[in-house]
Amino acid sequence: MLVVLLFGFSSGLPIMILYSSIKIWLRREGIDLSTIGYMSWLTIPYSFNFIWAFLLDRYTPHSFGRRKSWILLLQIGLIFSFILLSLGNPQANIMYIVAAGFLLCFFSATQDISIDAYRAEILPESELGVGSSIGVYGYRVGMLAASGFGLWVVDPDTLNFTFNQMFLLMACFMSVGLIGTFIAHEPKVDTTPPGSLVDSVVIPFKDFLSRDYAFWTLAFILMFKMGDAIAGSMLGPYYVDMGFSNKTIAEITKGIGFFSTMAGLFVGGSVIFKIGIYKSMWLFGILQAFSTGVISLLALFKTKWMLTIVVAFEDFSSGMGTTAMVAFMAGIANKRFTATQYALFASLASFGRTFFSGFSGDIIKALDYFYFFIFCSLLAIPGLLLLTKMRNVQKT
Numbered sequence: 001m002l003v004v005l006l007f008g009f010s011s012g013l014p015i016m017i018l019y020s021s022i023k024i025w026l027r028r029e030g031i032d033l034s035t036i037g038y039m040s041w042l043t044i045p046y047s048f049n050f051i052w053a054f055l056l057d058r059y060t061p062h063s064f065g066r067r068k069s070w071i072l073l074l075q076i077g078l079i080f081s082f083i084l085l086s087l088g089n090p091q092a093n094i095m096y097i098v099a100a101g102f103l104l105c106f107f108s109a110t111q112d113i114s115i116d117a118y119r120a121e122i123l124p125e126s127e128l129g130v131g132s133s134i135g136v137y138g139y140r141v142g143m144l145a146a147s148g149f150g151l152w153v154v155d156p157d158t159l160n161f162t163f164n165q166m167f168l169l170m171a172c173f174m175s176v177g178l179i180g181t182f183i184a185h186e187p188k189v190d191t192t193p194p195g196s197l198v199d200s201v202v203i204p205f206k207d208f209l210s211r212d213y214a215f216w217t218l219a220f221i222l223m224f225k226m227g228d229a230i231a232g233s234m235l236g237p238y239y240v241d242m243g244f245s246n247k248t249i250a251e252i253t254k255g256i257g258f259f260s261t262m263a264g265l266f267v268g269g270s271v272i273f274k275i276g277i278y279k280s281m282w283l284f285g286i287l288q289a290f291s292t293g294v295i296s297l298l299a300l301f302k303t304k305w306m307l308t309i310v311v312a313f314e315d316f317s318s319g320m321g322t323t324a325m326v327a328f329m330a331g332i333a334n335k336r337f338t339a340t341q342y343a344l345f346a347s348l349a350s351f352g353r354t355f356f357s358g359f360s361g362d363i364i365k366a367l368d369y370f371y372f373f374i375f376c377s378l379l380a381i382p383g384l385l386l387l388t389k390m391r392n393v394q395k396t
Contacts, residue, residue, distance in 0.1 A: 001130075001131065001134050002180075002183075003122075003180050003183060003184040003185075004119055004122075004123070004131055004134050004135045004138065005134050005135070005137060005138035005180075006138060006176055006177060006179060006180030007071070007115045007118065007119070007135065007138065007177065007180050007181075007184075008115075008134070008135040008136060008137060008138025008139040008140075008141070008142065009138040009139070009141050009142035009145070009176050009177060009180075010071075010075060010078075010111065010115070010138075010142065010174065010176060010177025010180060011108070011111065011112050011115055011138075011139050011142060012138065012139035012140060012141065012142025012143040012144075012145075012146070013142035013143070013145055013146045013170060013173055013174065013176075013177075014078055014081075014082075014104055014105070014107075014108040014111075014146070014170075015043075015046075015108060015142075015143065015146075016142070016143040016146040016147040017082075017085075017104065017146050017147070017150070017167070017170060018042055018043050018101060018104065018105055018108070019040075019043065019147075019232070019233060019236075020146070020147040020151075020235070020236045021146060021147050021150055021151060021163070021166075021236075022039065022042075022097070022101060023036050023039060023234075023236045023237055024147075024151065024236040024237070024239075024240060024246070024249070025090065025163045026039065026090050026097075027236070027237045027240045027241070028240065028246075029090045029091055030091075031090060031094070032361075033234075033237060033361035033362075033364055033365060034361040034362055034365065035094070035361070036234075036237055036361055037233075037234065037357065037358055037359060037360045037361025037362060037363075037364075038358050038361070039098070039101070040233050040354065040357035040358045040360065041354065041355075041358045042098060042101040042102050042105055043105050043109075043350070043354050044105075044354050044355075045102070045105045045106045045108075045109035045110070046105065046108075046109045046112070046346075046347065046350040046354055047347045047348075047350050047351045047354040047355065048347060049109040049110060049112065049113055049343050049346075049347055050113075050340060050343035050344040050346075050347045052110070053113045053340045053342075053343035053344070054204070054340050056070050056110075056113050056114055056117065057117075057204075057337060057338070057340055061073055064186075065186030066186070067114055067117060067118040067121070067184075067186060067187060068118075068181055068184055068186050070110075070114040071111060071114045071115060071118065071177075071181050071184075072178070072181045074107050074110050074111040074114060075111065075174055075177045075178055075181065077103075077107035078104065078107045078108060078111065078171075078174055078177075079171045079174050081100060081103045081104035081107055082104065082167050082168065082170050082171035082174070083167075083168065083171055084100040084103065084104075085097070085100040085101065085104060085167045086164045086165070086167035086168045086171070087100075087164070088100055088164070112343075112346065113342070113343045113346075115135075116330075116338075116342045116343070116346060117338040117342060118184070118187060119131060119132075119135055119330070120330045120333055120335065120338045120342060121187035121335060121338055122185070122187045125331070130269055130273070132269070132323055132326040132327045132330060133265050133266070133268065133269030133323050135326070136265050136319070136322055136323055136326060137262060137265055140258060140261050140262065140265070140319070141258075142173075142176075143254075143258075144254055144255075144258040145170075145173055146170060146173075147236075147250075147254055148250050148253075148254025148255060148257075148258060149250070149254075150166045150169065150170060151166075151246050151249055151250040151254065152246070152247060152250035152251065152254075153165075153166055153169070154166050154246055155245060155246040155247035155250065157245075157247050158247060203337070204334070204336075204337030204340040204341050205340070205344070207334050207337060207341075208334070208341055208344070213389065213390075216386060216389040216390070217332065217389075217390070218344075218345075218348055219386050220383065220386040220387060220389065220390055221325075221329065221345050221348045221349050222348045222349070222351055223379075223382045223383035223386055224281070224285060224321075224325060224349070224383040224386070224387070225288070225321060225322075225325060225349060225383070226356070226379050226380075226382075226383065227289065227292055227376040227377060227378070227379030227380045227383075228288050228289075228292050228318055228321065228376070228380070229350070229357070230356055230357050230360060230376050230379065231292045231295060231372075231373055231376035231377075232318075233357035233360055234357070234360045234361070234364065234372070235253070235295075236249075237361075238295075238298070238369055239253060239307070241369070242298060242299070242302050242307075243302060244304075244307065248304065248307075252304065252307050252308055252311055253307070253311045256308055256311055256312055257311045257312070257314075257315040258315075260311065260312040260313070260315040260316040260319070261315040261316065261318070261319040262319070263316055263319070264315065264316040264317060264318065264319025264320045264323075265319045265320070265322075265323055267316075267320060268280070268284065268319060268320035268321075268322075268323035268324060269323055271283070271284075271320070272323065272324060272327060277324055277327055277328050277331070278387075278390060278391055280320075280324045281321075281324045281325075281328065281387055281390070282384070282387060283320075284317065284320040284321040284323075284324050285321060285380060285383060285384050285387060286380075286384070287317035287320065287321070288317040288318055288320070288321040288380065289377050289378075289380030289381075289384070290317070290377070291313045291314040291316075291317040291318065292314065292373060292376050292377040292380070293373060293374055293376075293377035294309075294310055294313055294314065295310050295314055295373040296369070296370045296371070296372075296373035296374050296377075297310060298310050299368070299369045299370040299373075300370065325349060328390075329342060329345040329346065329349070330342065332345070333345070360372070363375070
């Protein structure tokens, strides 16, 4: 479980640079909301990494092991990408930031494939719920390091780092993932890996799509956290525009938010263990929809207390929803094609925040922040309706 925790950290670190820190950086530099919204498209590799996921099932780069060698290679790529990002200047060349950010995302999205596959293969089915919670714990710690501590160090009242220096610090933090890779055991899988590209690509998709519930399952994965994800894509600029400093954002939204998320993950894992994934997803789905709507209140009451309440509730409910979705996706993947199938599920889950979040800046300009978050809350309804189809979904 320690390795699962460290790998979670390695996944969470780059994603929050892409989803939060870069956007706050750009807003501080005076870049407009529409451009910042479009920066969400930097993360498109997260939505389409299933296209090349078969490579991680089909090939073993080194005798280090199929999963471990891929993870190590990708972690080195992430360190290189952070160094490139540290050399950028958004006012002088925004396209350089786009290129470096896209490269960071490509390595991060591909690393996620390997880590998700590793976790699904190394854990017995009875431990998927607990293992998913531990993985998300590590993931959230990585997120905190990137967008909490990372944002805290760039405030003039703390260490007064530049954002460029902070990106170099993140490159150093990737050593946590490297430690996990070197101490990890390669999973022992009874099924043989795919023997050809046809086996790697066609059969995994055919295997899943041949199931009676395939369409409803894919639609559910797409919609369940869409509203929550779109809302989250603009929280950084939202906090900046509400007048909060980098230090306040780091301490409240990332510090308190971290502990409320940890509580949500603990409660989420415990509830799943007690009542199962299906019933848990109903409870967590309703809570995360309500909490997304509550975010809008900050536009009316711009105080630290309201910020604390909003962040604590949102992160607590979001943590529970994430745990349930991770366990659900891991449970329905065929272990022979774990990387390809899980990547397909994870890609669909991120599609909403990747594509539709690109228009979030334009939507905010049209509706203002208050109605934007109400709109995101209502986006939970289709996912809850589709949840009614998931009762009899079982892995075959």
